[in-house]
Amino acid sequence: MKEVTANYDESWKEALTEYFESFLTFFFPEVHQLIDWTQTPQSLDKELQEITASSETEKRIADQLYKVWLLDKREVWILIHVEIQSQYEVDFGQRMYIYNYRSFDLYHKPVVSLAVLGDERNNWRPSAYGYSLGGCEVSLKFPIAKLLDYESRWQELESSDNPFAIIVMAHLKTKATTGNLSEREQWKWTLIRGLYDRGLTKEQIVTLFKIIDKMMTLPEQLQQKLVNKINSFEEERKMPFISPTEELAIERGKKIGKEIGKEIGKEIGALQKARDSVKTVLQTRLGEVSLDITASLAQISNLSILDEMLKLAVTVNSLDDFKQALESATYK
Numbered sequence: 001m002k003e004v005t006a007n008y009d010e011s012w013k014e015a016l017t018e019y020f021e022s023f024l025t026f027f028f029p030e031v032h033q034l035i036d037w038t039q040t041p042q043s044l045d046k047e048l049q050e051i052t053a054s055s056e057t058e059k060r061i062a063d064q065l066y067k068v069w070l071l072d073k074r075e076v077w078i079l080i081h082v083e084i085q086s087q088y089e090v091d092f093g094q095r096m097y098i099y100n101y102r103s104f105d106l107y108h109k110p111v112v113s114l115a116v117l118g119d120e121r122n123n124w125r126p127s128a129y130g131y132s133l134g135g136c137e138v139s140l141k142f143p144i145a146k147l148l149d150y151e152s153r154w155q156e157l158e159s160s161d162n163p164f165a166i167i168v169m170a171h172l173k174t175k176a177t178t179g180n181l182s183e184r185e186q187w188k189w190t191l192i193r194g195l196y197d198r199g200l201t202k203e204q205i206v207t208l209f210k211i212i213d214k215m216m217t218l219p220e221q222l223q224q225k226l227v228n229k230i231n232s233f234e235e236e237r238k239m240p241f242i243s244p245t246e247e248l249a250i251e252r253g254k255k256i257g258k259e260i261g262k263e264i265g266k267e268i269g270a271l272q273k274a275r276d277s278v279k280t281v282l283q284t285r286l287g288e289v290s291l292d293i294t295a296s297l298a299q300i301s302n303l304s305i306l307d308e309m310l311k312l313a314v315t316v317n318s319l320d321d322f323k324q325a326l327e328s329a330t331y332k
Contacts, residue, residue: 003153004218006215008171014214015063021037026160030143035070041068048079065077068078081116082115082116083116084119084228094116096126115142116136116144117144117145125144127142148217151172158194161199163208166195166208167208181222185222189229192226192230203278253319271303290319309325309329
């Protein structure tokens, strides 16, 4: 049976991309209040890649870097790190410090480092790094949000209209059901159904649906069971717009279509290359190739037959003999 792995990193990256302001409102309101939101924050993906390029730790997909402007007109960078498993807890503070000074070093802008800890260790709460030696002292303190703390605030999450309330619920229940995928399916259904009861717009429902669906990974049988529940629910509600399940199906269909298109493109390229090879050999040995031969070659869509034609082009005595053999091959 194929192993089912929850997709935290991509889900958090998508959530941060879609709801950056809501993220700060929910987790770090003091930082949110400093920012001039009349100026659109800028995502700095290229700069983030420079900062993390030489890191010894594995690539962190969910990390994000933004340029914002404060109410006092200063330009600052906000570096967000989402730690899911706490694999590197010994070096976490040091890593936050390294990324902070690398960010500052790029353009000499003040950098605010923020950390979301989505691990399962309640006592692991790194929030600083520093050392002192020979009268020299270096230190960094950074705010953290510990997702485990929200387990005791479940009713608050249910009543919140901030999208990160739903995302935190999905994260906590995905972690809690690692060894019980049937229970995960039930919680996934509960959270998705709750989207419709929050008075959200179509766009908000679809976006959050995709984030929850991506994070709370299920095996195919349980996923289909979930989709059937959602479809029945949508029919009962007489949804006036295209549903999230339909959107998801369309999105997956487009992805599959692109993959198929790439394969078809490769095959077409290989066929054309084979036809050109046959024509090149004929022209080199026997002179100008007629339009009839070119047209007949174009009708062959089997690489093995074209290989045979290439071998024949090397040995045949005349273009007429080749044309006769080609016509026979075309009608195979």
